[in-house]
Amino acid sequence: MEVCEHAVVHGSAAVAAAIDLYTRCSLRLLPRADDEAGAAVLELDLRDHGLTFSWPCARLHEALLTEEVAGAQEARPCSPDRMASIARLLEEHEIPEAKIWLSAGLSAFLFLYTSILGSDLPMGSGLGSSAAFCVSMSGALLTAAGMVAAVGGISSKGTGWELVGKDDLELVNQWAFQGEKIIHGKPSGIDNTVSTFGSTIKFKKGELTNLKSRNPIKMLITDTRVGRNTKALVAGVSERASRHSDAMASVFHAVNSISEEVSSLVELAANDEIAITSKEEKLAELMEMNQGLLQCMGVSHSSIETVLRTTLKFNLVSKLTGAGGGGCVLTLIPTLLSNLVLEKVIAELESQSFRCFIVEVGGQGFQVCQGGCSCFNGDVV
Ligand SMILES: Nc1ncnc2c1ncn2[C@@H]1O[C@H](COP(=O)(O)OP(=O)(O)OP(=O)(O)O)[C@@H](O)[C@H]1O
Ligand SMILES: C[C@@](O)(CCO)CC(=O)[O-]
Ligand SMILES: [Mg+2]
Structure with a gap:
């Protein structure tokens, strides 16, 4: 959950919280012998989308591992040459036109894979989904590279899931940010940071402040099912800011004050x-x-306005979350709201083809499950 997004890209403070929805990433490494036989294949199985992509390791090596590889101890950006090689590799796949938006996520995966693990083959392998994807992917790869390790400790997720130390989380976060740059162009870093560290944070110009919180707030999330693209929406806000610099500076300033109050x-x-x-x-x-200011930035949408009007009929307040332009809307569920009213709101929203779910803010961040070789992290809204 985020309060005051967009302005955070322009230096205002924003507040974000992880929720109890997760992106899971499983990593299976094949024995080295397979690689030596020259038959190793990197396979990415996107279960949610029912798609599998694979690349012969030798092809990846030839296309992406020609640069001096500096090691994964420090996250570094994707160079334009490397980006062009990744784009060429993706062109070899026939991504269905209806799922073409997946290519940003695939580019981030190939960049993270070849930067973190790729030099050491063998291998297998609008709620902040891009950040959750990059965090789980970076975390899984860094764990496989032996650069991140579980420290034990109890995770709320149940048996097998373990916590990771602060320095390791920092490294996961830095790499995830580089992945986000491929998907978003100009991310502030708020999504990958809250996805990595979990909980509720204040974020301003790359600086994170952990907010102590008790009695977690419940939110209703309504997915308008209207597709949108964060990169384009963030670019649209920047263009408006350059057309009306004084007015937009005041908008960003107001957003900053709201985040401080929250x-x-x-x-x-x-x-x-x-x-x-x-x-x-x-x-x-x-x-x-905050919603009014996001409207000023030009990132609301008729579907979002429909959700706002519907929830307002029940005296409930809502705002768009993430980059807007469709996607998801957050509605505060007050403690005293009866279940009956909540059911009515949901029924009315779902009758308009929206999809609703209830979340608690303040979820956990990145965790590792060694038994199944899987990693996951809290998703962000
Ligand atoms: N589980 C996933 N598997 C593959 N690609 C993914 C996955 N999750 C996200 N992506 C990539 O991220 C893109 C969506 O990123 P985008 O930033 O536009 O939306 P978001 O992160 O859900 O919303 P917001 O940035 O507004 O919080 C997808 O089109 C895809 O390329
Ligand atoms: C819209 C934005 O503020 C959040 C997207 O979830 C962009 C960003 O901070 O990178
Ligand atoms: Mg995103």
Whole structure:
């Protein structure tokens, strides 16, 4: 969940929280002998989409491992030459036209794979999904490269899932950011950061502040099912900012103030210095103001406005989340809201072909499950 997105790309503070929805990535490494036989293949199985992509390791080596490989200890950006080689590799695949948007995710995967593990073959292998994808992928690859390790500790996800130390999380986050750059163009880093570290954070110009939080807030997420692309929406906001620089500077300034207020509110509530109902009223007002400013930035959409109108009929406040332009909308579920009303709201939204689900904010970040060689991380909205 994010409050005050977009302005964060332009240096304003924003507040984000992980939710209890996860992107899982399983990594299976084939024995070295297969690679020596020259038959090794890198296979990416995108289960949600029912698609499998594969590349002969020798082909990857020839196309992407010609540069000096500096090692994975430090994340580095994807050079234009490397990006062009990745694009050529992808052209060899016939990605169905209806799923062409997947090519950004595939590019990020090939970049992360060849940067983190690729030099050491053998191998197998609008809710912040791009960041969750990059975090789980970077984390799995860094774990396989022996650069990130579980430190034990209890994960809420159940048996087998283990936590990772702060320095290792930092490395996962840095690589995931480089992957996000391929998908987003100009990401602020907020999505990969909250996806890696979990919980609720304030984020400004690359700096993260962890917010203590108690009594997690519940949100209704409505997926409008309208497809959109974060890269294009972020570019649209930048263009508007250059056309109306003074007005947009004021908008970004207002967003910054809202984020600061939300952060104080979360901390006051954690210290029991404010009643829950009063915190929820203030949060609802700030969300409403944030949505108005996002409309000023030009990232709302008729489907989003329909969700806003529908929830307002029940006195509930909503705002778009992520980059907007369609995608998902967040609605605050006050503690005192009856289940009956909540069911009515959901029924009305779903009758308009939207899809609803309820989440608790403040999920966990990146974790490792060694038994199944899988990694996963908290998704972000
Ligand atoms: N599980 C996944 N498998 C493969 N590719 C993925 C996956 N998740 C995300 N992607 C890639 O990320 C792209 C979506 O990124 P985009 O930033 O536009 O949306 P988002 O991250 O869900 O929303 P937002 O950035 O607004 O929070 C997809 O088109 C695809 O290329
Ligand atoms: C729209 C944006 O603020 C969030 C996308 O989830 C972009 C970013 O911060 O990178
Ligand atoms: Mg994204």
